[in-house]
Amino acid sequence: MDRVLITGGAGFIGSYLVRAFIEKHPEDIVLNVDKLTYAADLHRLSKVENHPNYRFIQADIASYDDMQGIIDDFAPTLIINVAAESHVDKSIDCISPFLHTNIHGVTNLLNCIADKKDVHFVQVSTDEVYGPNHNNIPFVETDARRPQNPYAATKASAEMIVESFSNTYGIKTTITRGCNTYGTDQHCEKLIPKMIALAKANQSLPIYGDGKQTREWLSVHDHVKAIAFLAKNRQVGTYNIGSGIIRTNMEVVSCILDLCKLSSSGIVHMEDRLGHDRAYGINSQKLRNLGWSSDREFEAELKRIVSIMGA
Ligand SMILES: NC(=O)c1ccc[n+]([C@@H]2O[C@H](COP(=O)([O-])OP(=O)(O)OC[C@H]3O[C@@H](n4cnc5c(N)ncnc54)[C@H](O)[C@@H]3O)[C@@H](O)[C@H]2O)c1
Structure with a gap:
């Protein structure tokens, strides 16, 4: 205990x-x-x-x-x-x-x-x-x-x-x-909830730089x-x-747009963030080796989040 x-x-x-x-x-x-x-x-x-x-x-x-x-x-x-x-x-x-x-x-x-x-x-x-x-x-x-x-x-x-x-x-x-x-319930300042909320409101989706930054x-x-x-x-x-699931920011946003049945024309490229790290990966x-595993599949989880957020 x-x-x-x-x-x-x-x-x-x-x-x-x-x-x-x-x-x-x-x-x-x-x-x-x-x-x-x-x-x-x-x-x-x-x-x-x-x-x-x-x-x-x-x-x-x-x-x-x-x-x-x-x-x-x-x-x-x-x-x-x-x-x-x-x-x-x-x-x-x-x-x-x-x-x-x-x-x-x-x-x-x-x-x-x-x-x-x-x-x-x-x-x-x-x-x-x-x-x-x-x-x-x-x-x-x-x-x-x-x-x-x-x-x-x-x-x-x-x-x-x-x-x-x-x-x-x-x-x-x-x-x-x-x-x-x-995941669901994340603060709307973070990439995924922010993009879903904007897509849902039919607003443009601002992406830093070329959007090719990769994240795990x-x-x-x-x-x-x-x-x-x-x-x-x-x-x-x-x-x-x-x-081990690595995606570019563009791939993430494109997936959200697909799930919301919207075209990519809403994506707007902004000036890149100062000191923006290009790639992460661990x-x-x-x-x-201790027995932990990650079970959730990224695109399926995104679909679930988009549907919960009502987009
Ligand atoms: N979100 C991510 O992608 C991510 C990835 C890796 C690691 N982390 C780490 O995980 C942790 C949680 O991240 P999150 O996204 O849930 O953060 P979050 O911003 O959603 O939540 C932070 C919480 O800490 C509380 N808090 C802030 N300052 C405090 C203080 N001085 N005293 C007491 N409470 C205080 C806030 O009120 C809030 O409830 C952080 O340490 C972050 O560095 C986050």
Whole structure:
């Protein structure tokens, strides 16, 4: 039985993770700590909000007083830090909230448990810490971090802080590096929900540059299955979480247009994003060797999301 503190549980991935724990680990007590930023939506948790094993506290992971009190009271055996500022475009406009949550917040959580050797800490990170993949050989966990945008730089910094606390204080830690994640209920600032909403409204679909940037696409179901698996098995170390499904942004948007029975004439090419990474791609064999697999098929999932969003 675990007492699981999940931060950022009102966000996209966090809410799936909270629900997965409540459904698949009925012996566990889950505490969701979320600041409720613009990216949060408690409706994502309506199915579990009255569950006896679910609790919620609104708090900022960067507040030492709040988090120390919460951790002392709840006495977690497992902390999964999903909370983050997660949108690359926003990090280019202003890095401050990213420094606050993605670096100070993570450091604060680690400070709160530096003397608690029985707490396992999972840091949910991203494949963006590797930076762009120029030679098409998928990155493995031992490859160097070369983040190229402010969001990725804060996530890479957080990883190094996690590793340093693990080394210095002996905290048991796991770092997960998931690739581009999609699913229903994702914030409308992200590529797939944004494009579906625009297509549904018969508006033009703006694409950065030539749209040939490649991304590896992972269903949120497969992503949270991997995080929960690594956390429950106390797998210390760093793990890529990828599907092997690589698509260009143009392919993704074209698929959405096909599903909405619209022509590609609505696509508008905009000036490319500053510092836009051309390609990502990770090797997830280390995780697959433990028995995890990604089950969801990308185009079938997109079809399901489009139909749920009513396009
Ligand atoms: N979405 C992806 O494609 C993707 C891919 C790989 C990794 N990740 C990582 O997964 C995690 C979750 O991503 P997401 O897309 O679900 O993010 P999201 O933006 O949907 O949700 C983030 C949640 O964190 C909360 N939060 C933000 N700052 C906080 C703070 N200071 N204290 C407490 N709560 C705070 C927000 O209120 C929100 O509920 C992030 O760490 C992100 O780096 C995301």
